[in-house]
Amino acid sequence: MLQFAGSGRLSAELGLCRRPNRFYQCNQFPSDDTGAKMSIKILVQFKALAEKQVAFHAIMESVKTDLPKAPGCLSATVMQAAGNPCQYALVETWDSEARHKAHVQGLLSNGAWAKIESHLDGQPISAYFREIS
Numbered sequence: 831m832l833q834f835a836g837s838g839r840l841s842a843e844l845g846l847c848r849r850p851n852r853f854y855q856c857n858q859f860p861s862d863d864t865g866a867k868m869s870i871k872i873l874v875q876f877k878a879l880a881e882k883q884v885a886f887h888a889i890m891e892s893v894k895t896d897l898p899k900a901p902g903c904l905s906a907t908v909m910q911a912a913g914n915p916c917q918y919a920l921v922e923t924w925d926s927e928a929r930h931k932a933h934v935q936g937l938l939s940n941g942a943w944a945k946i947e948s949h950l951d952g953q954p955i956s957a958y959f960r961e962i963s
Contacts, residue, residue: 886949902929
């Protein structure tokens with residue numbers, strides 16, 4: 831599970847993932863049975879501050895448009911909770927964990943993450959996922 835620290839650092843806790851008949855480190859991203867490299871999905875849940883919800887919504891609109899232009903990002907879907915306009919989910923698909931981590935490091939380095947974080951009521955919850963077959 832990824833945790834975005836308020837100090838501008840990103841930490842990752844990666845455990846073992848299981849595929850039929852074997853275990854592997856999550857960050858190894860095994861290929862599928864045909865040898866094709868599998869993409870990785872990241873699910874991020876945000877809770878915007880009520881007084882900054884409109885501004886955060888605008889940020890999420892730009893993420894939906896701009897994130898897929900980042901090297902290695904295959905898609906980005908932004909969702910807003912039906913019963914809570916301050917709750918958002920972002921589903922990102924990347925060609926590799928390394929490219930996603932490089933993107934996050936760029937956000938931390940250029941101050942973009944600090945801007946996003948200033949709109950949040952707490953730290954986002956995020957984790958890497960892969961589709962099951």
